[in-house]
Amino acid sequence: MTKKIFVDSDIVLDVLCKRDPYYEYAAKVFSLADMKKLTVYTTSLVVANVYYILRKVIGIEKSKEALRKLRLLVKIISVEEREVDLALNSSFSDFEDALQYYTAVKHGMETLLTRNIKDYKERDLIIQTPEQFIKGITSAAT
Known part of the structure; x- marks a missing residue:
């Protein structure tokens, strides 16, 4: 069974905007998803936020195309009333x-990838940066 990984807005933007120095490890996460070594999830809220930011940078059509490509690698999960509460x-x-x-916890994610680790005081799942995640996988494989 493949790992279930949740990615937040920053990680998606790091890949789509090729933001240094974060792009390398974020791209490796999506590469592993492409190879079916893990399953990447996010919410429709993240997609909407990413679109809002991307369209200002690259325009509407390029933003939609980037998100269409992303959708080939990412499953979308729902934020529901309980998670809002x-x-x-x-x-x-x-x-x-x-x-x-709370959405990641509800949907049984093993890891939440973010650059804002300090913002996550509660820890019912692993909170890591893409760099920590990739280095952890690499060291576990050797």
Whole structure:
């Protein structure tokens, strides 16, 4: 069974915008998904946020095309009432992070990939940067 990995908005943007110095490890995560070595998930909220930012940078049509390609590698999961309520009543300082966290937990993710590790005080799943995740897989394989 492949690992279930949740990626947040920053990780998706790092890949689609090729943002240095984050692109290399974020791209490796999606490469592993392409090879079916893990399954990458995100929410429709992340897709909407990414589109909003991307369209300002590369335009509407290029943004849609980039997201169409992303969809070949990423499964979309739903944010539901319970996750919204948990996020609203949580100790998270960032509401979007809370939504992502509780949605990832609900859907049985093993790992949540983000660059904002410090924002995730609650830990019912592994919270890592793409670099930590890739280095962990590499060291476990040797």
